[in-house]
Amino acid sequence: MRADDVEQDLRTPRAATALAHGPGGAAGSAPTGAVDPDGAPSSRLPAAGYHAGIIGTGFMGGVHARAVRASGGAVVAVAGSDAAGAREGAAQLGAAAAAPDPQSLIDDPDVDVVHICTPNYLHVPLAEAALRAGKHVVCEKPLATDVEGAVRLAELADAARETDGRVTVVPFAYRFHPMVREARELVRNGAVGTVSLVHGSYLQDWLLNASDDNWRVDPALGGASRAFGDIGSHFCDLLEFTTGQRIVRLVAQQTTVNPLRGDAQGGQHRVRTEDAVTLQYATDAGALGTAVISQVSAGRKNRLYLEISGSRSTLSFDQEQPELLWEGRRDASRVLVRDPESLSSAAARYSRLPAGHAQGYQECFDALVADTAAAIAGRVPDGLPTFDDGLRAARLAEAVARSARTGTWVEIDA
Numbered sequence: 194m195r196a197d198d199v200e201q202d203l204r205t206p207r208a209a210t211a212l213a214h215g216p217g218g219a220a221g222s223a224p225t226g227a228v229d230p231d232g233a234p235s236s237r238l239p240a241a242g243y244h245a246g247i248i249g250t251g252f253m254g255g256v257h258a259r260a261v262r263a264s265g266g267a268v269v270a271v272a273g274s275d276a277a278g279a280r281e282g283a284a285q286l287g288a289a290a291a292a293p294d295p296q297s298l299i300d301d302p303d304v305d306v307v308h309i310c311t312p313n314y315l316h317v318p319l320a321e322a323a324l325r326a327g328k329h330v331v332c333e334k335p336l337a338t339d340v341e342g343a344v345r346l347a348e349l350a351d352a353a354r355e356t357d358g359r360v361t362v363v364p365f366a367y368r369f370h371p372m373v374r375e376a377r378e379l380v381r382n383g384a385v386g387t388v389s390l391v392h393g394s395y396l397q398d399w400l401l402n403a404s405d406d407n408w409r410v411d412p413a414l415g416g417a418s419r420a421f422g423d424i425g426s427h428f429c430d431l432l433e434f435t436t437g438q439r440i441v442r443l444v445a446q447q448t449t450v451n452p453l454r455g456d457a458q459g460g461q462h463r464v465r466t467e468d469a470v471t472l473q474y475a476t477d478a479g480a481l482g483t484a485v486i487s488q489v490s491a492g493r494k495n496r497l498y499l500e501i502s503g504s505r506s507t508l509s510f511d512q513e514q515p516e517l518l519w520e521g522r523r524d525a526s527r528v529l530v531r532d533p534e535s536l537s538s539a540a541a542r543y544s545r546l547p548a549g550h551a552q553g554y555q556e557c558f559d560a561l562v563a564d565t566a567a568a569i570a571g572r573v574p575d576g577l578p579t580f581d582d583g584l585r586a587a588r589l590a591e592a593v594a595r596s597a598r599t600g601t602w603v604e605i606d607a
């Protein structure tokens with residue numbers, strides 16, 4: 194894809210409405226039972242464009258809904274755990290309709306792109322159903338809670354792409370921070386030199402206390418790998434995306450800091466997923482690194498931190514300060530500030546606002562959806578994370594779990 198094309202999509206939000214309908218949908222009238230955010234009957238949908246159906250109306254459902262609208266699309270319908278939840282979600286997310294259940298949403302001919310924002314155990318069956326129904330799919334991470342499920346989805350995605358050019362995306366959204374793209378360019382153009390060390394962490398504190406609980410803690414809903422599957426996957430994706438190198442050997446330790454969770458009223462339950470993981474690894478180009486992944490680090494909210502050291506310079510990026518990229522050199526170090534006037538074109542094209550007007554997390558999802566729309570229109574956006582990247586994350590999660598269990602180094606195909 195030409196940089197100009199992406200720039201057009203990102204900076205002209207309504208441009209995506211010119212897209213043709215995807216193979217699974219047809220232009221049509223508003224679905225029966227459509228409601229607007231106030232509960233009133235909805236207006237008709239635009240005849241063409243990015244027509245999304247979102248399954249899951251929690252945190253991510255809201256982020257995806259805003260991103261769809263920011264890139265010029267429409268949220269045609271939402272589905273949740275039940276019909277009442279979907280109606281409430283439709284009002285909150287500003288969707289045109291509430292589907293009574295996920296399959297009805299998938300079968301809705303007005304839905305071209307199915308966004309899956311549910312607990313993890315539902316990703317494989319829902320993505321499979323959506324692909325079999327001929328839809329484009331944006332499925333939240335982890336794509337699957339085991340390698341087998343991820344392989345199956347990646348194969349179905351390959352077949353869908355080859356058959357009718359369908360697009361399948363996993364939101365490793367941190368790739369869309371402009372300063373991440375700048376770091377990737379600095380590695381690519383040789384400014385960093387030969388990369389020797391890549392280290393970092395992904396730290397959160399929302400599961401610090403034993404009274405903190407969530408569906409992610411239950412392996413039946415979230416998968417056997419919790420801290421790593423949930424956020425370690427983001428760290429590894431960012432590392433591999435930015436450096437262009439792949440982790441090929443790793444050794445991991447994990448700990449469950451709170452072996453019991455739950456409150457006094459609901460009763461406590463035994464925890465069978467990890468609160469934190471430490472990793473040591475080597476890449477296919479011979480770089481070494483370490484990482485700490487934790488959901489129990491007091492005061493750390495969403496601190497994804499990556500530091501890359503090469504023979505010429507060191508780069509460090511902190512997701513909580515996404516407007517900045519530190520470039521360290523022996524002679525002089527500096528902090529690069531996001532400024533579309535001075536960034537490389539690869540980074541500037543994800544810069545939606547002028548310098549000094551902070552952009553961040555939501556804009557990453559806006560850009561991901563804009564690039565998804567561009568891919569549906571037949572272009573090839575650089576760095577759009579696909580189901581293959583979701584499968585990669587599943588393989589790494591499996592390797593981390595195996596290493597932690599056996600206490601040995603594990604080899605992984607690049």
Ligand SMILES: NC(=O)c1ccc[n+]([C@@H]2O[C@H](COP(=O)([O-])OP(=O)(O)OC[C@H]3O[C@@H](n4cnc5c(N)ncnc54)[C@H](O)[C@@H]3O)[C@@H](O)[C@H]2O)c1
Pocket residue numbers: 248249250251252253254272273274275278282295309310311312313315333334335364365366423
């Ligand atoms: N890419 C990212 O940066 C990122 C960030 C946070 C979460 N996520 C992923 O997004 C997904 C959702 O996470 P969240 O934080 O929004 O969770 P959440 O708990 O806030 O929301 C989950 C929603 O799923 C729906 N749901 C639950 N059970 C269902 C069922 N049986 N059928 C249909 N819908 C059902 C409900 O509407 C619920 O609100 C997870 O897979 C998570 O890993 C990704």
